Amino acid sequence: MPAELAMLHETAPAPAEILEAFGKVCPGGSALELRDGQITVLMDDLGRHVMTIFPSVPIEMDVRSVVHDLELAEAPVAGVRSWIDVTIPLGDDGARERAARQVAQLTNGWLHVREGGEPHV
Secondary structure (H helix, E strand, O other): OOEEEEEEEOOOOOHHHHHHHHHHHOOOOEEEEEOOOOEEEEEOOOOOEEEEEEEEEEOOOOHHHOOOOOOOOOOOHHHOOEEEEEEEOOOOOOHHHHHHHHHHHHOOEEEEEOOOOOOOO
């Protein structure tokens, strides 16, 4: 099963912003959109699957009721209003999670390992 992560943002980044950030993290990488953009598979320059991103979901409540173990020092909890599901393939050596964390940071967000998701390096 893939690791389940979430990118948390105060304001949801546009899909183009995520792709631009991924291009900085993984030069030469590519994206494959499925189901009319509902699923975006991001691949490195060799065509290897790095992560899959799903559409942003607005958060209408205090994120602490959804994310119990978020490192509160990293995110302004009261301001988080966007949740983007991210999966990375099974067997990650930590590089894919680091790439997802960099994409989150470049889009002014934070990466959270979902409850039940497999934490990595």
